[in-house]
Amino acid sequence: MSEALVEALIRKRQVLEMTGWSNSTLYQRIADGEFKKGVSIGPRMVAWPLSEVQAYIARRIAERDAKGAVAEAFTENNRIGGVTISEGA
Template identity: 50%
Template sequence: MRLIRLKEVKHVTGLGRSTIYKYIEDGVFPKSVSLGERAVAWVESEVMAWVMTRIEARDRHYSLAVVSQLKAA
């Protein structure tokens, strides 16, 4: 298991700091792990699973849109 810091989470997701923390608050992003009094990190596999879920949702939406267009034609 690998822990990644905020800088890498931002790089991997393309999200900003405030958006990441808002998503955590909303329960739609993996929670951070406390490393000490002023340090946190995220489990890399959890962040990557979140990214993959977003990609799969995009692909499902795209597939449904294509099927709808074909039915309308």
């Protein structure tokens, strides 16, 4: 027997609340291919799968954390005896 797909669809207002975006930012991210289009749920009604919005947020957090780890490694590699060495020195 196949498993039933259980997925919550959330409306635009919830997407904006979760991401902190404005209406225009949402549609710009969609136009740029950075965020997926919503799913039509009726005439003039669109919603987004909750899992996709959560995955987008998780990717952004992971990107931030990866950049922070690189910056920390760079800083640690440029220290000698607790003194930071600048590139121009």
